[in-house]
Amino acid sequence: MKSQATSRERLLEAASELFYRDGVNIGVDALCKAAGVSKKSMYQLFRSKDEVIAESLAARGPYYNALLLPSPDDERPPRDRILAVFERQDELAAHDDYYGCPFVATAIELKNPEHPGSVVARHFKQALTDFFRAELIRGGADDPDTAAIQLTMVFDGASSRSVVRSQPLRGVGVQMAALVLEAAGLRAEHLAGHAH
Amino acid sequence: MKSQATSRERLLEAASELFYRDGVNIGVDALCKAAGVSKKSMYQLFRSKDEVIAESLAARGPYYNALLLPSPDDERPPRDRILAVFERQDELAAHDDYYGCPFVATAIELKNPEHPGSVVARHFKQALTDFFRAELIRGGADDPDTAAIQLTMVFDGASSRSVVRSQPLRGVGVQMAALVLEAAGLRAEHLAGHAH
Numbered sequence: 001m002k003s004q005a006t007s008r009e010r011l012l013e014a015a016s017e018l019f020y021r022d023g024v025n026i027g028v029d030a031l032c033k034a035a036g037v038s039k040k041s042m043y044q045l046f047r048s049k050d051e052v053i054a055e056s057l058a059a060r061g062p063y064y065n066a067l068l069l070p071s072p073d074d075e076r077p078p079r080d081r082i083l084a085v086f087e088r089q090d091e092l093a094a095h096d097d098y099y100g101c102p103f104v105a106t107a108i109e110l111k112n113p114e115h116p117g118s119v120v121a122r123h124f125k126q127a128l129t130d131f132f133r134a135e136l137i138r139g140g141a142d143d144p145d146t147a148a149i150q151l152t153m154v155f156d157g158a159s160s161r162s163v164v165r166s167q168p169l170r171g172v173g174v175q176m177a178a179l180v181l182e183a184a185g186l187r188a189e190h191l192a193g194h195a196h
Numbered sequence: 197m198k199s200q201a202t203s204r205e206r207l208l209e210a211a212s213e214l215f216y217r218d219g220v221n222i223g224v225d226a227l228c229k230a231a232g233v234s235k236k237s238m239y240q241l242f243r244s245k246d247e248v249i250a251e252s253l254a255a256r257g258p259y260y261n262a263l264l265l266p267s268p269d270d271e272r273p274p275r276d277r278i279l280a281v282f283e284r285q286d287e288l289a290a291h292d293d294y295y296g297c298p299f300v301a302t303a304i305e306l307k308n309p310e311h312p313g314s315v316v317a318r319h320f321k322q323a324l325t326d327f328f329r330a331e332l333i334r335g336g337a338d339d340p341d342t343a344a345i346q347l348t349m350v351f352d353g354a355s356s357r358s359v360v361r362s363q364p365l366r367g368v369g370v371q372m373a374a375l376v377l378e379a380a381g382l383r384a385e386h387l388a389g390h391a392h
Contacts, residue, residue: 113359125361153372
């Protein structure tokens, strides 16, 4: 049992890395080779490659979001906690191994909203929107539902820009998030006043 | 010569459709089958599949942009001409056969900014930004360069949202574009005044 668990872990680890770097269309042979697992073992552990796509994204998703979101004990005001996501995106996008939001990339590559991998992608994008919404409510936003969707769109727009141009974002996402926050009534001064 | 030209056209047509619908990773066999062209003919016409990817996107790009952009003889004021792009996107995204912006999808799938297909994708995304910028200047925007990038990000964010959620956009892109335009100084009233 122990060696099966290890094969599973190695497969999920290799899958999440290769699918992000090369796309979900890489072959099962390349995946098994990278994981050091036989195809036979893979099909004993997973019913299909589609299941590997969904399971590996589900396993890696919390890590991707943890890279972006401020920790719960970060006590800065909501506006700063929201902008921190875009500052972090700016840093990530400056690296050569950034290929955009892994959830959006998976959904775009699969081209099928019913695919289990697309369902997982939708779940984690919703988690980001939910984070924005909770912070917006805490910050007294006028319309937190709309602003949370807009912030998610800024994030995805900046991610697409980064992939298409392959250049650093240089704050375009942070600036635009600040514009959305201002329109929602979360201004820098206002929140500085609320922080204490 | 005539039958070679026809094979080329059939290949480019089939390629642009299949690459958009199924992704650029579909095999050469499937592509040739759909085009009704032998693999041998394909490799006489194109040096590689990569060249087919780039050429088919270059051939289809003007059509994609024409779907979105108002015609040059559409004499509405700049703000309306810009918002028309987002209204059109809203309509396109409501269809089942919408898989997001084809240029962004190609760049995300290729994962290589130097690939000739990524270069073509970048060119056409820049054309959209250039359209926004020209209209913003005509409308007297405060900072047309920044606002043009922001509008492109709204467009790509809405496109990603459409793919991830697989639901109609219901005006979220149009609303957010209006927010960017207002921040840039292009207000509905202001422009109504300029229209005559």
